[in-house]
Amino acid sequence: MADLNGKTAVIALGGNAITRPDREDTIANQFANTRKSLDGVVELIKAGYKMVISHGNGPQVGNAILRVELSRGKAPILPLGICVADTEGGMGYMIEQSLQNRLRAESVDRKVVTVISQVLVDYDDPQIQNPTKYIGQFYTEEEAARFTKERGWVVKKDANRGWRRVVPSPQPISVIEADIIKSLVESGTIVIAVGGGGIPVYIDEKGNLEGIDAVIDKDLASAVLGKQISSEILIILTSVDKVALNYGEKNETWIDQATVSEMEDYLRKGHFPPGSMGPKMNAAIQFIRDGGKQVIITSFENAGRALKGKAGTRILPD
Amino acid sequence: MADLNGKTAVIALGGNAITRPDREDTIANQFANTRKSLDGVVELIKAGYKMVISHGNGPQVGNAILRVELSRGKAPILPLGICVADTEGGMGYMIEQSLQNRLRAESVDRKVVTVISQVLVDYDDPQIQNPTKYIGQFYTEEEAARFTKERGWVVKKDANRGWRRVVPSPQPISVIEADIIKSLVESGTIVIAVGGGGIPVYIDEKGNLEGIDAVIDKDLASAVLGKQISSEILIILTSVDKVALNYGEKNETWIDQATVSEMEDYLRKGHFPPGSMGPKMNAAIQFIRDGGKQVIITSFENAGRALKGKAGTRILPD
Numbered sequence: 001m002a003d004l005n006g007k008t009a010v011i012a013l014g015g016n017a018i019t020r021p022d023r024e025d026t027i028a029n030q031f032a033n034t035r036k037s038l039d040g041v042v043e044l045i046k047a048g049y050k051m052v053i054s055h056g057n058g059p060q061v062g063n064a065i066l067r068v069e070l071s072r073g074k075a076p077i078l079p080l081g082i083c084v085a086d087t088e089g090g091m092g093y094m095i096e097q098s099l100q101n102r103l104r105a106e107s108v109d110r111k112v113v114t115v116i117s118q119v120l121v122d123y124d125d126p127q128i129q130n131p132t133k134y135i136g137q138f139y140t141e142e143e144a145a146r147f148t149k150e151r152g153w154v155v156k157k158d159a160n161r162g163w164r165r166v167v168p169s170p171q172p173i174s175v176i177e178a179d180i181i182k183s184l185v186e187s188g189t190i191v192i193a194v195g196g197g198g199i200p201v202y203i204d205e206k207g208n209l210e211g212i213d214a215v216i217d218k219d220l221a222s223a224v225l226g227k228q229i230s231s232e233i234l235i236i237l238t239s240v241d242k243v244a245l246n247y248g249e250k251n252e253t254w255i256d257q258a259t260v261s262e263m264e265d266y267l268r269k270g271h272f273p274p275g276s277m278g279p280k281m282n283a284a285i286q287f288i289r290d291g292g293k294q295v296i297i298t299s300f301e302n303a304g305r306a307l308k309g310k311a312g313t314r315i316l317p318d
Numbered sequence: 319m320a321d322l323n324g325k326t327a328v329i330a331l332g333g334n335a336i337t338r339p340d341r342e343d344t345i346a347n348q349f350a351n352t353r354k355s356l357d358g359v360v361e362l363i364k365a366g367y368k369m370v371i372s373h374g375n376g377p378q379v380g381n382a383i384l385r386v387e388l389s390r391g392k393a394p395i396l397p398l399g400i401c402v403a404d405t406e407g408g409m410g411y412m413i414e415q416s417l418q419n420r421l422r423a424e425s426v427d428r429k430v431v432t433v434i435s436q437v438l439v440d441y442d443d444p445q446i447q448n449p450t451k452y453i454g455q456f457y458t459e460e461e462a463a464r465f466t467k468e469r470g471w472v473v474k475k476d477a478n479r480g481w482r483r484v485v486p487s488p489q490p491i492s493v494i495e496a497d498i499i500k501s502l503v504e505s506g507t508i509v510i511a512v513g514g515g516g517i518p519v520y521i522d523e524k525g526n527l528e529g530i531d532a533v534i535d536k537d538l539a540s541a542v543l544g545k546q547i548s549s550e551i552l553i554i555l556t557s558v559d560k561v562a563l564n565y566g567e568k569n570e571t572w573i574d575q576a577t578v579s580e581m582e583d584y585l586r587k588g589h590f591p592p593g594s595m596g597p598k599m600n601a602a603i604q605f606i607r608d609g610g611k612q613v614i615i616t617s618f619e620n621a622g623r624a625l626k627g628k629a630g631t632r633i634l635p636d
Contacts, residue, residue: 067393070392070393071385076348078408082345082412085412089434090400093436094403097436105525115433116431177429180429184498208419208422
């Protein structure tokens with residue numbers, strides 16, 4: 001086994017690690033994209049980091065839901081939690097095997113494993129009464145009304161593009177398998193976990209774990225797991241090299257480094273929109289406020305350089 | 319944590335643990351069936367066994383393939399290996415959560431985790447040149463010819479019921495994640511692994527792990543994993559209480575106990591047909607020949623009694 005430097009990192013891979021908008025979405029391309037996205041991850045492993053890898057599942061779970069819909073009456077309906085669990089299996093396998101092959105090729109002796117992850121949420125989370133996360137296909141207003149009645153869905157208008165199902169995206173509280181993940185990580189195993197944000201579960205009136213039709217933000221789930229396993233660093237890999245103030249405007253400014261209080265201030269001032277950098281920054285802030293030492297937000301290509309302080313945006317405690 | 323007796327068991331749950339032919343195949347029923355099927359497993363856990371749980375995925379992977387087929391052109395085609403990995407996630411979650419709830423209700427302090435499992439096969443396995451395992455739906459002869467040409471499928475006539483795709487069912491050699499599974503099991507964690515027989519992989523000419531369109535018998539995969547983790551006992555849970563000679567005939571005889579050599583003899587004489595008890599007996603024989611101490615084949619209901627020697631069929635070394 002490689003010499004470990006003792007530090008633990010949680011690396012959250014954005015959806016574009018696996019499905020890229022500019023390439024046809026086939027499984028062969030998903031494997032190819034995954035292999036390429038692992039460059040930065042491999043650098044960190046070679047630097048001796050203990051590691052959890054999490055990943056998004058947006059396009060994959062969207063396709064899973066679409067397949068379930070197109071097979072109604074011919075194959076059992078899968079609830080959203082099972083679709084998420086399925087993607088944890090399929091995508092975990094893809095990332096695991098790609099990483100195993102890379103590590104072997106570079107003579108790095110570290111094991112990799114994929115752990116199916118349930119994430120606890122609060123049944124009284126306001127999102128569960130008032131869901132806001134769009135998933136799946138677009139429908140006509142008539143279909144929307146029918147599915148609300150027949151399937152109990154909540155369907156809302158998504159801008160001017162049509163009607164879509166919305167599901168809750170509640171705040172993650174803890175990862176059920178965190179103790180096991182922690183012991184694996186401490187032994188040097190690289191653990192793929194909380195894929196797609198994890199399978200949302202709550203504790204019912206009898207004290208049982210029970211699934212719920214919801215999705216969890218994968219960066220927030222990664223921050224929560226990071227705290228549970230005492231990770232020093234959370235690395236969020238996405239399609240941009242750095243976080244910007246006034247993104248896309250004339251006075252756009254790239255941030256190299258900021259404290260958590262500064263980022264909270266920028267967030268309040270609207271610099272990080274809900275549909276893009278907002279959720280990542282929320283996760284970054286939560287991780288630092290919960291005791292984390294450092295968050296890096298950068299692109300797949302820059303992960304290794306970012307860790308040496310030569311790229312990316314670094315968020316630090318005050 | 320409960321007092322462990324030091325013994326390790328691999329328990330292979332048959333497909334009917336989760337999907338029962340006499341009930342509508344909904345996820346709610348799959349959860350209900352799973353909960354009921356765990357009675358015997360829970361007895362073994364309470365007796366202090368360290369444990370791996372494996373499971374079939376026949377109906378589930380059949381439905382996954384059907385959904386992929388019905389969504390052609392609208393969602394990416396998933397290769398068989400990804401479908402198997404998906405079911406390891408979804409079914410693992412279902413079994414894991416059901417077991418966690420049962421253990422909590424009975425105040426048994428044992429952790430449960432689902433590990434996505436790749437299973438190594440030999441690319442030169444004769445099955446890969448000459449596949450024999452039927453999967454998915456029935457087709458007309460015209461469709462069969464078209465899919466052979468367009469999709470490179472091997473399609474064969476399944477008795478008088480129509481044409482079906484056949485895939486290889488190669489011999490499992492080893493489970494890639496076995497070391498990790500072993501260390502988890504030794505620490506008392508109950509590990510759900512090699513679901514559906516595991517994801518078949520081979521080593522390509524560059525030395526990389528690579529998926530292959532195939533399926534692996536879950537009882538054989540369980541026997542192989544059992545050897546790798548030094549399990550003393552393999553328990554195969556199915557729909558019958560015991561193994562029979564002359565099954566279904568007038569001179570039908572139930573077997574309480576037999577040596578591996580006796581069973582090999584019965585197998586040669588045709589007592590265990592390929593479509594039912596044959597694969598289970600092959601797995602049992604392989605497990606004992608590889609150094610295992612005991613195999614029990616029985617029904618879900620009788621698992622606990624069988625371990626006390628009061629039910630089921632026991633296969634022992636010579």
